[in-house]
Amino acid sequence: MSTDHLIPLSALQHYAFCPRQCALIHIERVWADNWLTAQGNKLHKRVDSGEPEVRNGVRMERAVMVSAEQLGLTGKLDLVEKDMQTGALTPVEYKRGKAKPGNWDKVQLCAQALCLEEMTGQHISDGYLWYWETRRREPVEFDQSLRSQTLAVINEVKALFSQRILPKPVYEKRCNACSLYDQCEPKLVENDNSAVYVKALFSVDKEVSVDKEASGL
Amino acid sequence: MKKLQNVLYLTRDSLYAHKEREAIVIKEEQNTLQKIPIHSIAAIYCFGQAKVSPGLMAHCSENDVNLAWFDLFGRFQARIQGRQSGNVLLRRAQYRISDNNPVDIAKNIIAAKIQNGRNVLQRHIRNNGDNEEVSRVIGALRFSIEQAGNAKSVEQLRGIEGEAAAQYFSVFQHLIKPSLQDEFVFNGRNRRPPRDAINALLSLLYAVIGQDVSGALNAVGLDPQVGFLHADRPGRDSLAQDILEEFRAYLADRMAVSLINKQQIKARDFETEASGAVKLKEEARKALYAAWQQRKQEVILHPFLNEKVEIGLLPHIQAMLLARHLRGDLQQYPPFYIAK
Numbered sequence: 001m002s003t004d005h006l007i008p009l010s011a012l013q014h015y016a017f018c019p020r021q022c023a024l025i026h027i028e029r030v031w032a033d034n035w036l037t038a039q040g041n042k043l044h045k046r047v048d049s050g051e052p053e054v055r056n057g058v059r060m061e062r063a064v065m066v067s068a069e070q071l072g073l074t075g076k077l078d079l080v081e082k083d084m085q086t087g088a089l090t091p092v093e094y095k096r097g098k099a100k101p102g103n104w105d106k107v108q109l110c111a112q113a114l115c116l117e118e119m120t121g122q123h124i125s126d127g128y129l130w131y132w133e134t135r136r137r138e139p140v141e142f143d144q145s146l147r148s149q150t151l152a153v154i155n156e157v158k159a160l161f162s163q164r165i166l167p168k169p170v171y172e173k174r175c176n177a178c179s180l181y182d183q184c185e186p187k188l189v190e191n192d193n194s195a196v197y198v199k200a201l202f203s204v205d206k207e208v209s210v211d212k213e214a215s216g217l
Numbered sequence: 218m219k220k221l222q223n224v225l226y227l228t229r230d231s232l233y234a235h236k237e238r239e240a241i242v243i244k245e246e247q248n249t250l251q252k253i254p255i256h257s258i259a260a261i262y263c264f265g266q267a268k269v270s271p272g273l274m275a276h277c278s279e280n281d282v283n284l285a286w287f288d289l290f291g292r293f294q295a296r297i298q299g300r301q302s303g304n305v306l307l308r309r310a311q312y313r314i315s316d317n318n319p320v321d322i323a324k325n326i327i328a329a330k331i332q333n334g335r336n337v338l339q340r341h342i343r344n345n346g347d348n349e350e351v352s353r354v355i356g357a358l359r360f361s362i363e364q365a366g367n368a369k370s371v372e373q374l375r376g377i378e379g380e381a382a383a384q385y386f387s388v389f390q391h392l393i394k395p396s397l398q399d400e401f402v403f404n405g406r407n408r409r410p411p412r413d414a415i416n417a418l419l420s421l422l423y424a425v426i427g428q429d430v431s432g433a434l435n436a437v438g439l440d441p442q443v444g445f446l447h448a449d450r451p452g453r454d455s456l457a458q459d460i461l462e463e464f465r466a467y468l469a470d471r472m473a474v475s476l477i478n479k480q481q482i483k484a485r486d487f488e489t490e491a492s493g494a495v496k497l498k499e500e501a502r503k504a505l506y507a508a509w510q511q512r513k514q515e516v517i518l519h520p521f522l523n524e525k526v527e528i529g530l531l532p533h534i535q536a537m538l539l540a541r542h543l544r545g546d547l548q549q550y551p552p553f554y555i556a557k
């Protein structure tokens with residue numbers, strides 16, 4: 001069955017970082033690695049490898065594919081733990097950095113849980129975020145407020161995908177860490193002076209080009 | 218900004234390039250001439266019968282490395298097109314505007330082209346003192362730019378451009394040093410094939426820069442074949458020809474003149490075939506590519522970005538700016554032009 005119409009779970013993460021980045025990757029299809037994404041890839045190579053194993057009565061499955069038609073999501077989960085006695089499922093998401101002040105990592109994990117719920121019919125009460133920098137698991141409870149927040153984000157991303165409009169950039173400090181900086185050109189687009197520039201072209205030798213020279217450009 | 222990478226020119230029939238792990242290996246007969254790290258290469262241009270292995274072709278197609286073949290006149294013959302990359306929405310926007318409203322983009326390009334030609338002539342006067350004929354053309358081109366600004370159709374623009382090009386080339390001979398004007402005679406532009414040395418030089422430079430432009434358009438996900446000014450014709454990279462207009466005078470014409478005036482290329486570097494076709498001999502062609510590679514490293518202030526960039530990145534930058542305009546990020550397409 002084709003999952004083309006489903007939104008990849010990774011899009012939620014990109015959307016969280018920046019809606020324009022999300023659109024550039026998933027709608028405009030541009031992609032560029034930098035050292036941060038390369039480090040992420042390397043980390044995931046390790047996470048994704050390995051056969052399922054059972055430890056202390058818990059079966060661990062890595063790189064678990066999910067697709068949830070009703071929710072409209074598809075993707076791959078880093079790790080799903082299954083309690084062999086109760087059958088309870090717990091998603092675990094690996095993150096490169098450390099716990100961040102916003103709610104975004106939790107929203108993504110919750111989206112994973114919602115996918116698992118749709119696919120198994122089972123209620124999933126909590127999961128974990130594991131941070132590479134701190135090497136610690138942070139427990140996350142999927143309460144009602146996180147669930148509704150997650151559904152709201154999913155709807156926003158769906159709207160972006162169906163409208164196919166590239167959101168305007170807002171230049172911020174985080175832009176410098178973005179691997180798509182060159183394709184996004186946030187400063188350039190944010191202060192669009194193309195009309196002024198073209199106007200000067202059609203009046204070369206007149207006041208506009210003189211102004212330019214005077215200002216040292 | 219993107220990093221400027223090298224272009225590999227395979228200038229001899231007997232050359233063969235293939236991929237060996239992370240290196241491009243260049244061989245002639247059984248001898249290895251050179252090994253080059255593969256990630257440092259942005260394009261491979263083969264001339265005559267130079268050959269490339271399928272493995273290297275695959276690498277080029279996967280990594281947006283532009284691989285193209287030219288004949289010995291520098292005429293484009295073929296190019297490897299890998300899996301269609303980039304964004305279908307961008308290409309659709311390109312087709313839509315090309316069909317419905319190409320004039321706005323086309324007139325920006327044409328005005329920039331004329332301005333850049335005008336700038337070459339202005340430079341000549343600054344460096345060599347006033348010349349009545351050249352000054353007259355500078356004035357005429359000023360008027361052509363104004364006309365381009367008011368153009369209502371692409372046909373009209375083509376007329377304005379043709380007139381401006383004729384004016385510009387009518388004084389082009391003045392750019393050659395007086396002491397060399399007997400050896401290098403230029404009576405206007407001719408091509409297919411070029412019939413004098415200056416035309417041969419120009420054709421070769423236009424072809425090579427044009428391929429850099431095609432590669433850059435491909436790399437940002439645009440379709441090099443669908444243009445705004447040049448009509449679609451099977452096998453022609455019309456959009457690349459459009460964008461090339463911005464660079465002809467500033468990059469190619471200036472370089473041709475400087476190669477001749479500095480006597481880096483001499484009259485004896487050309488050979489004339491029975492048909493009257495003039496072409497550059499192999500050694501001189503190598504000197505030309507070397508000069509072009511060197512010119513690419515030079516840094517200028519990009520007039521629109523207001524950022525220091527290497528000249529070799531200009532095709533990529535203009536391709537990126539066009540893509541940004543087509544996807545609604547920039548109100549106008551800002552062409553490359555030098556104002557003073």
